[in-house]
Amino acid sequence: MVWPVDVVQGISQDVHCLASILLRGNGGKSHKERLDFFYAPQAHAYDRFRANFLHGRQPMLAACAARLRGSQGLVWVDMGGGTAENVDMMSHTLDLSVFQKIYVVDICSALCEVARQKVKNRGWKNVEIVEADACTFTPEDPATLITFSYSLTMIPDFMAAIDNAVQHLAEDGIVGVSDFFTSAKYDLPNRQHSYIQRWFWRGLFDVDGIDLGPERRLYLEHQLEPVYEYNALGKIPYLPFVQAPYYQWIGRRRGHTKKNLARFPARASDEFEAKRPPAFPPTFLYSLSWEDPREDDKVLNINKDDTVLTLTSGGCNALDLVYQGARQVVAVDINPAQSYLLELKRIAVIRLPFEDVWSMFGDGVHPKFEKLFKEELTPFLSQGAVNFWTRKSHYFRNGLYYHGGMGRLIRAVRALARITRQQHWIDNLVNAPTLEMQKELWFATVGKWLLRANIVTRISAFFVTNPIVLWFCAGVCKGQLNLIRKEDSIYNYVVRCLNSTAECSHLRDSNYFYRCCLTGKFSRNCCPRFLEEEVFKTLKVDLASDERLLIRTTAFVEELRKRMYTKVILMDHVDWLEQGDIDILCAALKDQVKPGGRVIWRSASRSPKYAKCIEKAGFDVIRITTSDQYMDRVNMYASFYVGIRKGGPKIEESEDMTEKTFAATCTKNECEKLAHADTGESCGRASIPYGPADLHRTVESARNNPQFRGSLTALEIFTTTARHLQGENLHNWLVNGRQLFNLGNRHPQEDQHKQGKLVF
Numbered sequence: 001m002v003w004p005v006d007v008v009q010g011i012s013q014d015v016h017c018l019a020s021i022l023l024r025g026n027g028g029k030s031h032k033e034r035l036d037f038f039y040a041p042q043a044h045a046y047d048r049f050r051a052n053f054l055h056g057r058q059p060m061l062a063a064c065a066a067r068l069r070g071s072q073g074l075v076w077v078d079m080g081g082g083t084a085e086n087v088d089m090m091s092h093t094l095d096l097s098v099f100q101k102i103y104v105v106d107i108c109s110a111l112c113e114v115a116r117q118k119v120k121n122r123g124w125k126n127v128e129i130v131e132a133d134a135c136t137f138t139p140e141d142p143a144t145l146i147t148f149s150y151s152l153t154m155i156p157d158f159m160a161a162i163d164n165a166v167q168h169l170a171e172d173g174i175v176g177v178s179d180f181f182t183s184a185k186y187d188l189p190n191r192q193h194s195y196i197q198r199w200f201w202r203g204l205f206d207v208d209g210i211d212l213g214p215e216r217r218l219y220l221e222h223q224l225e226p227v228y229e230y231n232a233l234g235k236i237p238y239l240p241f242v243q244a245p246y247y248q249w250i251g252r253r254r255g256h257t258k259k260n261l262a263r264f265p266a267r268a269s270d271e272f273e274a275k276r277p278p279a280f281p282p283t284f285l286y287s288l289s290w291e292d293p294r295e296d297d298k299v300l301n302i303n304k305d306d307t308v309l310t311l312t313s314g315g316c317n318a319l320d321l322v323y324q325g326a327r328q329v330v331a332v333d334i335n336p337a338q339s340y341l342l343e344l345k346r347i348a349v350i351r352l353p354f355e356d357v358w359s360m361f362g363d364g365v366h367p368k369f370e371k372l373f374k375e376e377l378t379p380f381l382s383q384g385a386v387n388f389w390t391r392k393s394h395y396f397r398n399g400l401y402y403h404g405g406m407g408r409l410i411r412a413v414r415a416l417a418r419i420t421r422q423q424h425w426i427d428n429l430v431n432a433p434t435l436e437m438q439k440e441l442w443f444a445t446v447g448k449w450l451l452r453a454n455i456v457t458r459i460s461a462f463f464v465t466n467p468i469v470l471w472f473c474a475g476v477c478k479g480q481l482n483l484i485r486k487e488d489s490i491y492n493y494v495v496r497c498l499n500s501t502a503e504c505s506h507l508r509d510s511n512y513f514y515r516c517c518l519t520g521k522f523s524r525n526c527c528p529r530f531l532e533e534e535v536f537k538t539l540k541v542d543l544a545s546d547e548r549l550l551i552r553t554t555a556f557v558e559e560l561r562k563r564m565y566t567k568v569i570l571m572d573h574v575d576w577l578e579q580g581d582i583d584i585l586c587a588a589l590k591d592q593v594k595p596g597g598r599v600i601w602r603s604a605s606r607s608p609k610y611a612k613c614i615e616k617a618g619f620d621v622i623r624i625t626t627s628d629q630y631m632d633r634v635n636m637y638a639s640f641y642v643g644i645r646k647g648g649p650k651i652e653e654s655e656d657m658t659e660k661t662f663a664a665t666c667t668k669n670e671c672e673k674l675a676h677a678d679t680g681e682s683c684g685r686a687s688i689p690y691g692p693a694d695l696h697r698t699v700e701s702a703r704n705n706p707q708f709r710g711s712l713t714a715l716e717i718f719t720t721t722a723r724h725l726q727g728e729n730l731h732n733w734l735v736n737g738r739q740l741f742n743l744g745n746r747h748p749q750e751d752q753h754k755q756g757k758l759v760f
């Protein structure tokens with residue numbers, strides 16, 4: 001076989017470099033002499049060999065560029081810039097004309113010579129090669145960007161070099177560093193290396209005068225405030241089986257508050273790469289949040305004083321809570337992949353224009369995801385999220401929603417439709433112009449088969465509803481299955497969920513959950529709220545403050561213990577817990593939820609036992625809805641609860657709350673009708689009947705009103721409405737309200753009002 005000449009030449013250059021690195025040793029007395037001795041024989045081959053070796057350069061430059069984009073007249077000093085290869089690399093992410101001046105400073109004559117040649121060949125006019133020591137070099141103007149790319153470990157007096165950089169850094173400037181590294185014996189979790197790693201790599205590089213110890217990073221962080229870091233292992237050419245540790249790091253002057261320099265995410269010590277619990281697949285289970293935020297809103301009444309704790313799940317609802325104005329939202333999940341998904345959603349909203357975000361999370365496909373990811377998103381993601389999305393970037397090639405646990409389900413639905421040539425059925429169903437037509441189509445086909453429950457349907461259902469499929473595809477755990485089985489068969493449970501959803505919730509205009517399940521994407525007018533353009537614009541501003549949304553990977557109760565909350569969204573995760581853990585959770589809720597604060601949860605059981613535990617922990621517990629009726633657009637749980645922490649202002653007595661609930665609950669006509677239904681003491685009108693149908697409509701219209709922001713617990717609606725009724729109407733309300741609101745033992749007896757004992 002004849003090899004092309006340049007391949008042979010390339011390999012011979014690499015061998016030359018390797019020989020210099022491994023065998024040449026140290027020559028010369030001064031630092032400069034040693035470097036000249038080391039680099040002179042390999043200067044001509046430097047760029048080729050280092051391209052596959054210095055892995056941190058390009059991403060560190062991209063992370064700096066992402067923070068500088070949009071500015072002009074910048075000054076960049078590349079300390080220990082060698083052959084000026086970094087300038088070439090930077091030109092791929094940032095137009096070099098934004099730099100008024102670029103200094104490539106290097107102490108080694110041979111490398112400076114190669115750099116000068118490069119400047120000439122590229123025709124760069126704003127690049128100056130300076131043969132000087134990084135410890136003393138002084139630029140004409142303060143530098144907006146100072147980089148040390150694989151040079152800090154080679155500078156013996158690193159403190160002087162860092163001090164010099166800090167001295168010449170502009171007020172709003174940043175310092176970017178990438179280099180090899182070994183940790184201290186006890187270091188931050190993301191940086192920690194084992195004894196062998198520390199001993200081996202430090203010893204190996206030491207031969208060439210390169211000092212990999214932790215001191216340089218410690219001093220950097222002593223002098224500057226870190227805004228970004230990424231730690232990894234990188235391959236070494238021609239040395240199989242070993243990977244050298246390296247890092248990227250960006251810092252700014254302490255106390256500087258320029259917006260795009262904010263640290264995202266929080267320090268590595270807070271956001272270290274969490275381990276995936278063994279039961280979880282190596283990806284997320286939910287690509288969107290499977291709880292209806294529209295119903296949550298009504299119960300939670302989020303406001304600017306709220307500190308909210310929620311499970312992360314698909315992350316859409318956490319973004320929704322920020323949009324609704326909560327002061328701080330803490331999203332926590334035990335599965336790191338759920339955190340990485342939310343991190344990506346958050347940073348995409350902050351960094352990208354609407355159309356890019358729509359492609360990624362509306363269509364689930366972005367043809368330029370890799371480029372956007374490297375240049376705009378990676379520089380602001382945690383280390384875990386960068387690693388995860390680097391491995392999973394193909395998700396955006398063939399559809400985000402076809403991946404993860406739930407993605408398997410969506411793929412299966414699509415495959416089944418293809419095999420049975422029923423794609424048109426899906427299209428017709430999700431595009432049915434009215435709810436009525438959707439219902440007709442459903443019950444003429446799938447709905448009908450489900451109800452008949454013949455042998456074929458039962459066998460198919462067995463495959464879909466077995467514990468393995470339900471866990472890995474729908475995130476339904478064993479504990480939850482047992483809860484369902486105690487009250488019903490899984491088959492009936494699923495049929496109830498699907499049939500009543502098809503009957504009551506319009507897939508074309510409103511039910512984005514099942515729409516995504518059937519089509520693998522959202523539509524512009526049927527999507528989670530963060531994908532609506534106006535909401536997106538607000539969120540872009542809101543999320544830019546890193547305090548508004550904290551994303552944590554840990555057990556729920558651990559995050560609950562960290563601060564006081566006004567609202568806590570347990571989702572359905574209490575169904576997953578053993579009694580011991582439920583007790584720990586309830587004790588934490590008791591301590592950490594402020595008086596008057598609210599806890600909401602959903603369960604696969606109509607009356608989960610743990611509701612009592614929450615009640616005992618000092619909450620007024622109200623079951624808002626059950627699966628006896630259509631619950632919400634997700635409609636796959638059996639009950640929805642709120643617990644109100646005792647000791648807060650009394651809801652029934654709060655004038656404010658009464659008006660708010662009342663106004664929000666009723667449309668204008670219904671308010672009038674309620675006013676008419678009053679005995680007329682206030683408005684002087686005679687009483688008119690207000691029957692169960694009116695009540696139902698009142699509540700439904702409030703529930704379906706997207707503008708609705710009032711609180712809407714069953715108890716509140718019930719008590720507020722009762723205040724406006726008297727005589728026969730009040731009597732009817734008390735009797736019929738029982739059918740609409742399950743208030744448990746809070747539901748007043750029919751004769752209570754006659755005895756003047758109407759206490760809720």
Ligand SMILES: C[S@@+](CC[C@H](N)C(=O)[O-])C[C@H]1O[C@@H](n2cnc3c(N)ncnc32)[C@H](O)[C@@H]1O
Nearest residue numbers: 080081082106107108133134149150151154155
């Ligand atoms: C591994 S090379 C990296 C070169 C370049 N930054 C890159 O990423 O390709 C390290 C460079 O640091 C330079 N260097 C080491 N000590 C220096 C000092 N005190 N002042 C300026 N340059 C120095 C070396 O000459 C060498 O070019």
